[in-house]
Amino acid sequence: MGNASSMLTQYDIEEVQEHCSYLFSQQEIVALYERFCQLDRNAKGFISADEFLSIPEFSLNPLSQRLLKMIDGLNFKDFVAFLSAFSPKAFLQQKIELIFRVYDIDGNGRVTFKDLLEVLRDLTGSFMSEEQREQVLSHLLEESGYTRDASLVLDDFIKILGKSDMKMEVEVPVD
CATH class of the missing domain: 1.10.238.10 (EF-hand)
Incomplete structure (x- = not known):
């Protein structure tokens, strides 16, 4: 090639x-x-x-x-x-693995509260205060059975997102 x-x-x-x-x-x-x-x-x-x-x-x-x-x-x-x-044919686990890699900022195989906060900061910009971001993440983690001090690994992401109906697809136009 x-x-x-x-x-x-x-x-x-x-x-x-x-x-x-x-x-x-x-x-x-x-x-x-x-x-x-x-x-x-x-x-x-x-x-x-x-x-x-x-x-x-x-x-x-x-x-x-x-x-x-x-x-x-x-x-x-x-x-x-x-x-x-x-791809629409991709398994949910492949999509979750990609998301995990995006969130794992330092590539150490773990996603911390700080990592989640940085991603949320990137996504929300000035639309949310730092305090609001921290509250949202703390609540989300708590609902999923984790604390702020948790260090999430890929299996945790799979557990949390594995039941979702995630739509992460790109259509490839073919002539």
Whole structure:
């Protein structure tokens, strides 16, 4: 797959499909590749933070800086693997794992009250006071059986969010 300007072969498409657990059809892989090539303006074979920020929906996302840490420098195969969590065919656990990675700011495998507070701060901006944020999070944790001092791991996230009807999907337009 090397150079982003080269064409995908059938083998490449199948390899990417396998890498993303067949959550995208071959047509969707081709459409994603076309979009990847548009974003990879210098045909380097990966997308930089600046190129991701050229997507208006991405740059306007309050969590974009947090997401950039996860996706800066992705090659096409890893780009599709990242997006696979947004596939309608993705399992809820895959979606929760992605959310956990977003909340796990320092990448230590644990989400603390401070981590949750930072994410809520990013999401609410000036619409909530710090005191309101702390109250909301304390209440949410308490309802889920945790305290402010808890350090949540992925299994805790799965327990808390696993019963939700989460809609985290992106439609891939196919010609």
